[in-house]
Amino acid sequence: MGTVVDAANKEANGSIAEKKPTVIFVLGGPGSGKGTQCANIVKHFGYTHLSAGDLLRAEIKSGSENGTMIQNMIKEGKIVPSEVTIKLLQKAIQENGNDKFLIDGFPRNEENRAAFEEVTKIEPEFVLFFDCSEEEMERRLLGRNQGREDDNIETIRKRFNVFLESSLPVVQYYESKGKVRKIDAAKPVEEVFEAVKAVFNAKDEKAAA
C-alpha cells in the first residue's frame, strides 16, 4: 500500500512541479476577509481560488475516511494534519487548467508551510496578509450566516488563539524573507480591494518591465 500511495504522491508532485504554477498564499485571521477578497481577485486578475477550509469541508461532505476527524478538528478550531490538506491542494492544482492560484487559509502553521514546500517544491510568489482586529473579525464572523459549524463564539475564540500561536509565526517567517504584502483589512470591502488591486497591479508591472 505504501508503494502505491508513494507512487501516487510522486505522480501528483511530478505533474505539479512540471506545471510550475504561480502560488500566492492568502493569510489572515478568521473573518479578516480572505475569501471575500479572493473572489474579487479571481474576477479581476484571473487567478484560481483554492480555499483550504473549503476543500476540507468538501472532504467532510464526501464521507471520506478522514471526514469525521476533519469535522471534529474544525469544530475545535484546530489545524488538520498537513498531509491531509496538502493532498487536497495538490489534487486541486493538478486537476485545474490554470497556472496561477490563490491558496486561501494555508499555510496555517509551520508544519503546513514546511511540508508544502518539501512535498511540492513550490515557494509562494508572495503572501497577501489581511490584518484586522479581533473585535472586527468577531463581529464579522458572528454576522456571517453561512451555517458554518465554527462560527460560534466558543470556536471563534479558539480559532483566534490558534491564529496567534500558530499562524502568525508563519506570516513572520515570510516577513523575514520580504515576501509579505500587508493589507489593512479593517476597512470596508471596496477600500480593502483597492489596496489589493494595487499589490497585483504592481506585480504585473514588475513582470512586464
Ligand SMILES: Nc1ncnc2c1ncn2[C@@H]1O[C@H](COP(=O)(O)OP(=O)(O)OP(=O)(O)O)[C@@H](O)[C@H]1O
Ligand atoms: N472589509 C469587510 N468589511 C466588512 N465585512 C467584511 C469585510 N470583508 C469580509 N466581510 C464579511 O465578513 C465575513 C467573513 O469574511 P470572509 O469569509 O471573507 O473571511 P475569511 O477570512 O475567509 O474567514 P474564515 O477564515 O473564517 O474563512 C463575511 O460575512 C464577509 O461578508
Ligand SMILES: Nc1ccn([C@@H]2O[C@H](COP(=O)(O)O)[C@@H](O)[C@H]2O)c(=O)n1
Ligand atoms: N490550512 C488549514 C486551513 C483550514 N483548516 C481548518 O479549517 C477551518 C476553517 O478554515 P477557513 O480558512 O475556512 O476559516 C480552520 O479553522 C481549521 O480548523 C486547517 O486545519 N488547515
Ligand SMILES: [Mg+2]
Ligand atoms: Mg474563508
